Amino acid sequence: DQQVKQNSPSLSVQEGRISILNCDYTNSMFDYFLWYKKYPAEGPTFLISISSIKDKNEDGRFTVFLNKSAKHLSLHIVPSQPGDSAVYFCAASLILTSGTYKYIFGTGTRLKVLA
Amino acid sequence: EAQVTQNPRYLITVTGKKLTVTCSQNMNHEYMSWYRQDPGLGLRQIYYSMNVEVTDKGDVPEGYKVSRKEKRNFPLILESPSPNQTSLYFCASSLSPAGTSEAFFGQGTRLTVV
Helix, strand or coil, rough: CCCEEECCCCEEEEEECCCEEEEEEECCCCEEEEEEECCCCCCEEEEEEEEECCCCCEEEEEEEEEEEECCCEEEECCCHHHCCCCEEEEEEEEECCCCCCCEEEEEEEEEECCC | CCEEEEECCEEEEECCCEEEEEEEECCCCCCCEEEEEEEECEEEEEEEEEEEEEEECCCCCCCEEEEEEECCCCCCCEECCHHHHHHEEEEEEECCCCCCCCCCECCCCEECCC
16 A cells, blocks of 8 residues: 555656656655655655645745645755756655654656656 | 664575664664665655663564664664565664654665575
């Protein structure tokens, strides 16, 4: 049961345009959402996060939007640059009965920014 | 430089031959975890550790063991590897297990079991 879904395995965007990566989730108990970027032969690196009590968080060219009623979040990259070409993972944070947290990751979306 | 170091980066082994993948972090993080990445399945958590001598199972723990004798190290042990454990493995650490704490990942270990 995939609680965090990224339904688009890949996305191609022209340099300078907006990239929109989408993520859907099923568990209303998630309290934080994070985006990670992964280049080939490297580990994922943190990009941006958003609390479940907010609907938008912005950091430079990157903005994450959260729509709790639709259980949907999206990452906007404006303007897109060739260096943004990578796999993007959406992750959700869930508190467990033990009091600790765990991340649940989506399957990833491969973004290709065309020069 | 703050980092999570995994070794080896690549490993080919035979079924049943015990192996250990090491993971070390230099950020004094309490929380460490292991993930495997498989096509179409994303990153799935194998085991995690909240602190020294405190470990617990993630979503896919079968066939794996871990230990946390020191804060900085969190090795992943495959006692009897099987071909279905062929995967890309990542170790991660974070300051706390809280959702607000970003995870730092190692560069990955690509394991092939034949």
